[in-house]
Amino acid sequence: MTVPLPRRLLAEFLGTGLLVAVVVGSGTAAQRLSPDDVGLQLLENSTATVLGLAVLILLFGPVSGAHFNPVVTLADWALGRRAGTGLRGQDVLPYLAAQTAGAVGGSLLANAMFDLPVLQTSDEDRTTSGHLLAEVVATAVLVLLVFALARTGRAAIAAPAVGAYVGAAYWFTSSTSFANPAVTVGRVFTDTFAGIAPASAAAFTAAQLVGGVVGAGVLLALHPTAGAAA
Amino acid sequence: MTVPLPRRLLAEFLGTGLLVAVVVGSGTAAQRLSPDDVGLQLLENSTATVLGLAVLILLFGPVSGAHFNPVVTLADWALGRRAGTGLRGQDVLPYLAAQTAGAVGGSLLANAMFDLPVLQTSDEDRTTSGHLLAEVVATAVLVLLVFALARTGRAAIAAPAVGAYVGAAYWFTSSTSFANPAVTVGRVFTDTFAGIAPASAAAFTAAQLVGGVVGAGVLLALHPTAGAAA
Amino acid sequence: MTVPLPRRLLAEFLGTGLLVAVVVGSGTAAQRLSPDDVGLQLLENSTATVLGLAVLILLFGPVSGAHFNPVVTLADWALGRRAGTGLRGQDVLPYLAAQTAGAVGGSLLANAMFDLPVLQTSDEDRTTSGHLLAEVVATAVLVLLVFALARTGRAAIAAPAVGAYVGAAYWFTSSTSFANPAVTVGRVFTDTFAGIAPASAAAFTAAQLVGGVVGAGVLLALHPTAGAAA
């Protein structure tokens, strides 16, 4: 990569922040406007996220790779180490910091746009064994998708593909597929439809890291050679 | 194809399994979250399937061809025999076994993610003459679509095209378009929105096989020469 | 075009027929499954049509051009006469006959799939001045879109573009955008959500022909030279 690190960190900060603003903001709008049907709320929330996430990957991809997700950043570094194609080790922590800061900022921005107190936290307990299994599955398939596209020379279609995947994962996983530790932390800071309590956020993050390892393992079984860079 | 058979079977197993997990999981979520409107449930279920199926074809296509469907596998073998472009005869049964095992596993996974008993079967009778006609039509057009794209050199857009087709077919066929014997068997193993009783599954499978023959016939009328490989 | 006429007529027959089956079948499903909200019925109906129409254009486009619509066929012939790029005059009537026969067959097929009497007609009066204006606008923009894509060398994206256009037109025109005389005739033969009474069908067809002329006029103002063939 030839883009200077500060510009890439700005892209990860803005992209993760806008992603959380899309998730939290559309969840808040859905909850207010469709109060009688939680499924309809989730359909509105997931539809906005499919479209928004695809656009954000298009927008920031050429600058930073559009990870917006610590698990993707860690996998990019780990999977590309030997071939020298992934993120450099010294850039990993700055990426994670930019993503997490952006995610928290995205919740605050959504709260402000909807005339809610800017600073707030969720007490929504989401921890069940089914939800944790769902986070493992959701994150494993996400990692498999991102890096399978890269290894087969199709990174250019990652934007619609990842957007579509998350839209399906909202519905087929019982947890509505957080699948992203930075976004999970950001969603602690809103007491709305998309919020999650801190203790559940910690459990979800652990499951997501397990999912990242599972996804990388399946990737190596299906595509043993590194092929093109991610 | 140069990908070793075990890797292709893993792709068919995972792809069919995740497809059934998407269908069953999103149906379960829809049923729970939108209890008052069956149409809204089907819209949520079909939207998730459109997105999920397209992604799974993108993900596993380069490895196994992303059949995920015994009718497609049989048609690929039958239509490509003369030109030597299709699946080899000796690979057909392993493909069918991997698809069916994956489909059953997908139901079990969805049941587990939604904190339901992992092992269960449906008693949803779906057999009417209209539904069986619908399965013939749904499968015929699916086979026609997949192999018309291949014969006109456009297999690269099969992922969004097949996803979109299934989304339309959920609605325009009265049966909600199973159109896939492996998925039909998998859906026996869930007593939720997407379930089907064993006797109906057998009748649906027969109709799907008839549909496959009809679709192949129309294909040969429209595109008599084999053209590029599927 | 080098495809023999009988094969092209088969494609127009099947394509228009399946298009009407999608419109009528998904309308019937929507009406049954979402009885309490007509808007939700229309959303289900329009979503299925967006997906289905795009797929049908992909499927039959390489064979017949995927007109499925007498106004498009007439415009293709009229706009391409001088440059010799359009449909030959002697093929126009066979195209119109295949489209109309297919459209009627599509209604009968949808009726059969939903276990309804196969032969039936609608008495749904849809004639208002607003609806007729809407049919003029809907058809004008459709013709403009199809031939502007052709004249700018982008006929390859007609499938998603026309599908998306019809999805918007279902909603922004008060008539739900029939915009197609063959489909209008076909929809006479179903007494369900998508049906239309014969007298309204005649008025709609007249408005659609006016719209076709308006669309061709705007096309010539924006793209005076014929450019590439449609």
Add this chain to the structure above:
Amino acid sequence: MTVPLPRRLLAEFLGTGLLVAVVVGSGTAAQRLSPDDVGLQLLENSTATVLGLAVLILLFGPVSGAHFNPVVTLADWALGRRAGTGLRGQDVLPYLAAQTAGAVGGSLLANAMFDLPVLQTSDEDRTTSGHLLAEVVATAVLVLLVFALARTGRAAIAAPAVGAYVGAAYWFTSSTSFANPAVTVGRVFTDTFAGIAPASAAAFTAAQLVGGVVGAGVLLALHPTAGAAA
């Protein structure tokens, strides 16, 4: 650009007019057909707009650039001045006039199609601090998206990307994302779901201009060099 100015102005007039007709018309249909759930109305309205806007950009892009938006026109001129790639200064005011006239005409057309009094104005007060912040954010990201695609050589995918963005922005911004002064003025002229009172329109326009400046600033931070023309 080699297309004569009058033809480009016709494209901006028609494109902005049809965009407003889509927004207002689909909003009117949604309000009538789904009276019991405002969220469902917005989902119907936003879905139609995603599809319609993408199509209109495809349709008129090769003629005028498909700005349909004074903020985009001003940014195109301002950002391209040095490199000589943007709109010429003398064309800016004609573009703005064509867009505004088209937008008003689009409202009148929608009113007529829905058999409503053609001339009417809204008294819907939409001014809150959250809504104004939302308009700044919505417009900033829109400008950033349009010109980031241009500066990275991907203007060809602007149609689906901008359509998708607006679909997300309907939901994640509390204001439902007007993000366009011409469309805002046009929406004054309808007393339906999509209407806005004149005083709110003025405040929204001011916020949109601020958003345009913010978006251009972020663009220059991420993509300092002009690269390819927009």
